[in-house]
Amino acid sequence: MSKFIEKLSILGETLKPIFSGHPIAIAGLIGFILFVFIAVFAPWIAPQNPYDLMVLDIMDGLLPPLSKLGNGTTAWLGTDAVGRDILSTVMYGLRLSLFVAFMAVAIGTSIGVVLGLLAALKGGWVESVIMRAVDLKVSFPGILLALMMLAILGTGVDKIIYALIIGVWASKARLTRSSALSEMKKEYIDAAEISGLPRWRIMLHFLLPNSIAPVLVMVPMSLSGCIGAEATLSFLGVGVPITEPSLGLLIANGNDYLLSGKWWISIFPGTVLVLLVLCINVVADRVREHNNPYLKSQDQQ
């Protein structure tokens, strides 16, 4: 436990110089943490479990915001066609959206970093194969690739994560390779080689910690990209299954009612999606700015 607190304080110390004096970025960070909190604890804080058919009442369907439900509780953001509380569906949807994006970014980044390091370290045909695969991926529109993947794999939460991973790994691999190549020219790598260290040690303890910084800077940006991509795919109906709706699917659900004046079904999940992506982008921008030496010097003036 004490180790955990120590880790936390180290994290705090690294974050402090990035965010201090930038109120918008701090607001973004707080917003993001709030969204993550809601997503993690949705089953405990949501007014109802919108997917438990026992608590739903069709008589509560399509109520506007602030209406009273049949069981006496208030639907702050209204209900949808089958009487689900929009606030609860948004909380659950946020949970799924964030889960999918986190998984995709974590797995995709890990794959990309490992492949990029291998390409830099091994060179030769290994490098050629990996980098040509990256070229191939990058030359294809990402959303099209994801659509194709889902057409082949079918829908499902795991499937959409696979589809998003395909979009994430390539740019990470390319970035890791270039940053690792410039690190490899430095003399401490030579020193490690003279010491007869095995390749995996050089890769893990020398190359990885010194070439990962630019990749980490990209992570928040991919996160918001993945949330957006997942929402798009779900909106198009090829994403998450209808039984586990994400924000994108919720927007699509309300789409049919939008013209008949039932605006709340789409607007609230849409607003949350926009705010979430905005928060992450503000944080991402700040992190990128902090790590860019050119912008940094202007920053100080």
Next chain:
Amino acid sequence: MSKTPLLKIKDLTVTYPCGPEGKDEFKALDRVSINLSTSQIIGIVGESGAGKSTIGKAVLGLLDPPAKVVSGDITLLDKPLIGLSEEQYTSIRGEEVGYIYQNPMTALNPVLTIGEQVIEAIEANTSMRGKSAYKHAIGLLEQSDVSFAEDRLKKYPHQLSGGLCQRIVFAIAIAAKPKLIIADEPTTALDVTVQQSVLQTLIKLSKQEQVAIILITHDIGVVAETCDYVYVLKNGKHVEQGVTSSVLQRPTQDYTKALMASVPLIEKRLHRFALNQQDNAEDTSAGLQYLRAKEKSETLTKDPILEVCNLSKVFITPSSMFKPKDLFTAVNNVSFTVNRGETVGIVGESGSGKSTIGRMILGLEDITEGSVIYRGKDLKSIIDNKERQKHCLSMQCIFQDPYSSLNPRMSAGENITYGLKAHKLIDGNKAKSLAQDLMSLVGLKKQDADKLPHAFSGGERQRIGIARALSYRPDFIFCDEPTSALDVSVQASLLNLLKDLQEQFSLTLLFVSHDLAVIRQMCDQVIVMKDGESMEMNTNENIFKQPKSPYTQSLLSAMPVFNP
């Protein structure tokens, strides 16, 4: 002196805000005064952080924010310069004061021809236009000793050598006949033979054009050869000033004395640099014991420890879609032997292949042809991986750049013992105390073992690098320009340390440097290299007293000499 003062700097103080929220300030210059009369050449000498370049920048109003002039005056021909607007400065820059940068390759714009850049400078600062500007450009280049001036105007900077580029920078600086030129380390990026002729051009220009020159440099030899008058600075403070010969030969201040004592001499080989080093307060016995405990399986006679036979290296750039295959011979048929306990030096200018030899010996580069026989065994012939590893670990390296030779994410101690731990030659808890012992042996504090490399200065980092090499109890260390990135005084103490270590542990050193004076001080045998070939190989005394090959002779005569 009856000459009229050209530039007067009085009590100039420049500060950088630093610390949290910029509350503290760092004084880059602290009440420095300099006087300069017409067509005088003065030198400003000091080690890194002395504030030499800051003076030059302050005169031209080119201080990088957040640095600012806090107090003091700068007057150029009775005109105050402090507080001028950017526009007023523009009329002074180029027209009245020219500036010469350290690295000519980056001072010129790579996408414009030489002609465009020289003519641009002429048109910006004089009334000459078109044909007359072009003619003036040719004249300027000829004045700066650029041969084939008219042809060169059509060339791009990358097509010319560093020395030629620096001459073109001279031409641009004198385009508008300024009265003062500030030359910031103008020859540091150049090879010795080129440095000599570039400096001569600079002196000639100063005489012909009646230009005063402020020469900012760290190289005492350069000052001795060029300057009439010299200022010595340390940490932004004025230390000493006077006529060059008297300051260099009879320094009055302690700092100047120490500085002069650390300049490596070419005249005679000293046992050690005469530095008044503080006694190492740390206990070094544990480190000594560790290093002495190496296996005494081999006798410590003067047999050759390393034999290099007909070594060649050819770099091949493979053919691509756009270019045919390209061959470059970096090392051509070099042979030499290194005896146990000796120091062999390889000296040569950039591109002479001196580092490549060492990299091949260490196995960092593949050998194109020839063989390296270390401790009686050809490295290629050892097939067993374990034995090969043991063999190779007793060869270590000290690198050139202290800023990139340590893993920045590992503490100093971990950097030193990581390899030992990885090979399971030592267990975890002993590793820490060993790192501390080795650090105290190389003159660092034991408790600093937990700090990350960025907390150390360049010289200290180099010491960590030495400790890392020592951790394997090596017999042979390849030193690849280990002091070229360091200040003279740091260099002197580091060279002393290497000599001490060599004496204590009968280390064998292969010492690569471009600096003849360092080689003179360090080595028993010297190999002179040029374009990948060995020109001459002889004992230290013979090379420096009776050089046989004409190339060695030209190298020696080009060395800026400083005789205290």
